[in-house]
Amino acid sequence: MQILVTGVAGFIGYFTAWNLLDNGHTIYGIDNLNSYYDVQLKKERLLRLKKQSEFTFQLIDISNREAIQYLFQEHSFDTVIHLAAQAGVRYSLENPFAYGDSNLSGFLNILEGCRSQKINHLIYASSSSVYGMNKKIPFSVKDNVDYPISLYAATKKANELMAHSYSHLYQIPTTGLRFFTVYGPWGRPDMAYFKFVRAIEAGQPIDIYNHGQMxxxxxxxxxIVEGIIRLVNKPPQSKATEGTAAPYKIYNIGNNRPVTLLKFIETIEQTLGKTANKNFLPMQPGDVPLTYADIDELAKDIDFAPLTPLEIGIGRFVQWYRHYYSAVSVV
Known part of the structure; x- marks a missing residue:
C-alpha cells in the first residue's frame, strides 16, 4: 500500500515507517522538524529512513492548510497514519497555542485530506492522558473521559471527537490509539526515562515528582508499532450495536503492567550499574498519579498484547543511548 505517515521524524513515526517499509509498503512521510526537542535526533532518524528506496519525505507542517490540501491533491494514499502532534503535558502550560495549531487545526487539515480522497483507513495517535484523574483501574476505552487535566489531554480528546464526526458524516474508517508512556531506543529526550539515564550517566541529580509515588x-x-501494523488492515466497520453507526474505534495500547516510578528508576540504576542522586519533588500541574491500560479490546480484535518486560526494554534503550552518544561525542 501507499501509506502517509505524519510526524515521520518523531519517535513513534520513525519506527512505524521503518516497519511498514520492511513489510513492503511505500511510505510518504511528512514532518515539520520543529525544535521542541533535539532536531538533530529527528534528522538522524530521517537519514536512516531515506536509505530505503520506497520512502519519500517532505518537510510540511500539518497546521499549514494549503500545504496539506496540495499534498492530498498530488498524491494518492490508501491509509493515513497520523502521528504528528505537539507533545508534552508540562510544555502545554507555557505554550498553549502550539497545541491548538498542531493538535486541533493540524488534525482538522488531515481529516479534510482524508475526506477529499476517501481514505480507506485513518489511524491516529491519541493518549492515555485523556483519562485524567480516572479512579477506576485499569483504564477502559468505555470509561468516561470528559475531564482532562491538561490542555494536551484536552486536544487528544478533541481529536477523538473530531474523528468520530468525520467517520459518521463521511464514512471514513478511523482508529484512535491511546498510547501509554512509550519508551525505547531513539526515544524523545523530553521523556523522564531519557532524562534519568542522561543525568545518572553524568553523575547529576534526577528530579522525581510526587516523591516517586506515581x-x-x-x-x-x-x-506499540506491532499494534499499529496489525491494525492497518483492520479498518473499523459500521456497527450500530456498539453505540455508534460510524466506522470508528478507540484502543488502548499499553503494557497492562504498571510499575511505580521508584521501581522504574531502580531498573535504570541496575542496568547502568550506577545509583541515582534523587531529588524528590511534589506533583506537577497536569500530571496524573497512575496510568493502567485495559487492553482487552485490542487483544480481542488483533490477537495482540504488549509483552516486552521492563528490564529488556530499558536494557535496549541504555545500549542504544551509550552507543549513540559516544558516537556523537567522537564527532
Whole structure:
C-alpha cells in the first residue's frame, strides 16, 4: 500500500515507517522538524529512513492548510497514519497555542485530506492522558473521559471527537490509539526515562515528582508499532450495536503492567550499574498519579498484547543511548 505517515521524524513515526517499509509498503512521510526537542535526533532518524528506496519525505507542517490540501491533491494514499502532534503535558502550560495549531487545526487539515480522497483507513495517535484523574483501574476505552487535566489531554480528546464526526458524516474508517508512556531506543529526550539515564550517566541529580509515588504503564516501542501494523488492515466497520453507526474505534495500547516510578528508576540504576542522586519533588500541574491500560479490546480484535518486560526494554534503550552518544561525542 501507499501509506502517509505524519510526524515521520518523531519517535513513534520513525519506527512505524521503518516497519511498514520492511513489510513492503511505500511510505510518504511528512514532518515539520520543529525544535521542541533535539532536531538533530529527528534528522538522524530521517537519514536512516531515506536509505530505503520506497520512502519519500517532505518537510510540511500539518497546521499549514494549503500545504496539506496540495499534498492530498498530488498524491494518492490508501491509509493515513497520523502521528504528528505537539507533545508534552508540562510544555502545554507555557505554550498553549502550539497545541491548538498542531493538535486541533493540524488534525482538522488531515481529516479534510482524508475526506477529499476517501481514505480507506485513518489511524491516529491519541493518549492515555485523556483519562485524567480516572479512579477506576485499569483504564477502559468505555470509561468516561470528559475531564482532562491538561490542555494536551484536552486536544487528544478533541481529536477523538473530531474523528468520530468525520467517520459518521463521511464514512471514513478511523482508529484512535491511546498510547501509554512509550519508551525505547531513539526515544524523545523530553521523556523522564531519557532524562534519568542522561543525568545518572553524568553523575547529576534526577528530579522525581510526587516523591516517586506515581505508577506508569511503560510500553516498549516495538509493542506499540506491532499494534499499529496489525491494525492497518483492520479498518473499523459500521456497527450500530456498539453505540455508534460510524466506522470508528478507540484502543488502548499499553503494557497492562504498571510499575511505580521508584521501581522504574531502580531498573535504570541496575542496568547502568550506577545509583541515582534523587531529588524528590511534589506533583506537577497536569500530571496524573497512575496510568493502567485495559487492553482487552485490542487483544480481542488483533490477537495482540504488549509483552516486552521492563528490564529488556530499558536494557535496549541504555545500549542504544551509550552507543549513540559516544558516537556523537567522537564527532
Amino acid at each position: 505508577q506508569r504503564d511503560f510500553t516498549y516501542i516495538d509493542d
